[in-house]
Amino acid sequence: MPVTTLDVREVPPPERHPTIHEAFEELASGETLRIVNDHEPKPLFYEFQAEVEDFDAENYAVERRESDEFVADLPKV
Numbered sequence: 001m002p003v004t005t006l007d008v009r010e011v012p013p014p015e016r017h018p019t020i021h022e023a024f025e026e027l028a029s030g031e032t033l034r035i036v037n038d039h040e041p042k043p044l045f046y047e048f049q050a051e052v053e054d055f056d057a058e059n060y061a062v063e064r065r066e067s068d069e070f071v072a073d074l075p076k077v
Contacts, residue, residue: 002028003073007036017044024052024074033074040064041072048074 006023008016016037024033035041040062048055056075063071 001030001032001075003032003034005034005036009036009038009069017047020044020074021052024048024055024076027076029054029076031076033076035072035074037070037072038068040070045072 004023004027006020008019011019020033020035027033035044045057045060045062048060049057054076056077059073059075061073065071
């Protein structure tokens with residue numbers, strides 16, 4: 001499954017979710033958007049779960065690598 005990585009740590013906070021949504025929309029079915037963030041993206045998970053039909057919530061995964069580095073996989077069905 002192809003993975004596209006997007007590091008949003010340098011993106012201004014108000015622009016992060018729109019940037020992530022745009023990148024996710026560009027994916028083909030079966031691909032995954034991997035985001036690198038400075039905090040746990042739990043609000044983003046809930047937003048995707050509620051609003052994005054192609055989001056595969058069952059296969060969502062997040063890993064805390066450092067105190068300010070979280071890596072989350074957002075798979076697309």
